[in-house]
Amino acid sequence: MTMFAIFWLINTVLDIYIWFLIIHVVLSWLTTFGIINNQQPFVQTVSHFLYAVIEPAARPVRNAIGKFLPSLRGIDLSILALFILVKFIQIFINTTILPIFL
Structure with a gap:
């Protein structure tokens, strides 16, 4: 039961x-397109x-991507790669590691 709580x-x-x-x-898009003002304190x-x-x-993901795809011309794919990495970790934990302890 405690292992389930830790995985949860x-x-x-x-x-x-x-x-x-x-x-x-979303916040960076709203700031870039001028929908919200980045000078507001909140x-x-x-x-x-x-x-x-x-x-x-x-930062490490951005550096690794920069080594393989140096000519992206200002497009930052590190957040997308980080999103995919976190989802991969979640799926790995839920399908591989969690069943071992249940």
Whole structure:
């Protein structure tokens, strides 16, 4: 029972991280297209929080992508790759590791 709780907690944390990734993408689009003003204190606070949460994981992914696809001309695929990686980890835990302990 405790192992199930640990896996549930890990899965929940990964779900929250995925939502942070989605909010980060939507917020960057809204800022880029001028729908929201990045100078507002609330928007700045949310942006800085999301940057602090996402950037430590996105930086190595961005560097790895840059080695394989150097000519993307300003398109950042690190968030998409990070999203796919987190979903892969979730699926791996739920289908491979969790059944071992149940």
